Amino acid sequence: MNLFVFEFFSAGAMADTPLAASALPEGLAMLNALLRDFSRVDDCRTMTCVQPNLSVEADEVLTVSGDWEAVFDTLASRADFALVIAPDAGDYLADLSQRAMAQGCRLLSSAPEAIRRATDKKQCGQLLRTAGIAMPESMPVSRETLGSVVAHMGFPVVVKPIFGQDCDGVSLVSSTSDLDRAMQLLDGQSEFLVQRYQPGVTASASLLVSGKKNTPLSLNMQHITPGQPFTYCGGMTPLVHPQASAALDMATGAVGCLPGLRGFVGVDMVLTDDACVVIEINPRVTVAYTGVSQSLDLNVAQAMVDAAVLDRLPENVVSKRSISFDKGGPRG
Structure with missing residues (x-):
């Protein structure tokens, strides 16, 4: 299986645009974690592309020194599957997922139409509330x-x-x-x-989605400071909390409301001692992957392949250790 793993910022997709300081470190951390895990999947040949000043380990790495879209098309056209990581805003994630499919490869990540439903916070919120998912007004x-x-x-x-x-x-x-x-x-x-505003513990649920089914992998702490703007400083997995089981059940229900989600998906939540609410759904690999993938007793990359190819999800997933992670990846 030829797999193309694309990460937007590492590939220099906005190299001439001022970026948030965390954009490239976060993107590179996710890319490295995914390439590491897919290297342990049998018969999986990994391909990616990065800027000339970056170094990653994959079976094939193309250097992007100019037209990153042409490089994207080249690798996607040679891939059996693609996993796309890109910003939700600006429709980049949905458009690039569609672009990969147009080159003839299948997605290990969410379908474009599901991405657009999830990233429209107005539409997605209305859909989830109609389904009975608790959310802030x-x-x-x-x-x-x-x-x-x-x-x-x-x-x-x-x-x-x-x-x-x-x-x-x-x-x-x-x-x-x-x-x-x-x-x-x-x-x-x-x-x-x-x-x-919903005070409480800021958390994220990480789930694996295949076809019409999904299963929770972990509940994670998010270190978010409210302000103007809010700031995100990483997190920790797993999160032990009185509402952990209820939160994972709620996240599972929320993700089930959006057909077409696939692969690794995140659900942002806030937990109190006696309740939990969903804030939004992230239809893509998130920074939490860097910690979750090292915390669990399974190879999440293998589970993504099994979900896409065999429509099979892991059972009885267990966290084997606590991992803290920041914008640059896990910290042990």
Whole structure:
């Protein structure tokens, strides 16, 4: 099996654009972790592409010194399967997944239409609430209606983009004086979401999805500091919490609401002592993979292949050790 693993920032897809400081370290950490794990899958030949100043280990590595899209097409055309990691925002993840399929390879990651449903926070939130998934109260607003909606909900609230990546553009608004800064972080967007702030333990559930089935792999702590903007500083797996079992059940139900999700998927959540809520679904490999893959008693890459090829999911997954991870990967 020829497998093309593509990571957006490592490949230099936005090499001429100012990036968040964490973008490349996070992307490279995920790419290295995946290549390491797929190297242990029988009869799997790995291919990838990176910028000239980066070094990774794969069976074939092409250096991207100019047209990264041409390199992408070359590798995708020679692959049996592709696994795409790219930003949700800007439709990059969905478009590149579609592009890989157009070259004739199958996806180990989510289908483009499922990616678009999951990354539209307005549409996805409505779908999950209709299905009975607990989520914080949330309303789409414009700049003109923001004040009245915040007055209705009461402080504190979270203001966030409808289409956004991780903590980008996400603000905690605790008073009227915070609104101007929140608007600045939204960078001119005309419609966005106001969400009732949910205090508690910030967590993520990691799941493996195949066809119509999914299974939880782990519940992870997320180190997120509310502010303007929110900041993400890694996490720890597994998370031991009174709501752990309920949270994993809820995440499983949420992912089941979006047909077409596949492979490694994350669900952001907030847990309290007696409840849990879903914040959003990440239809792709997340930074948590770097810790989860070293914590569990199975090769997650092999499980992804089994899910895609055999429609088979692992049973009785066990965490064998606690792993902390940050933007550069696991810390032991």
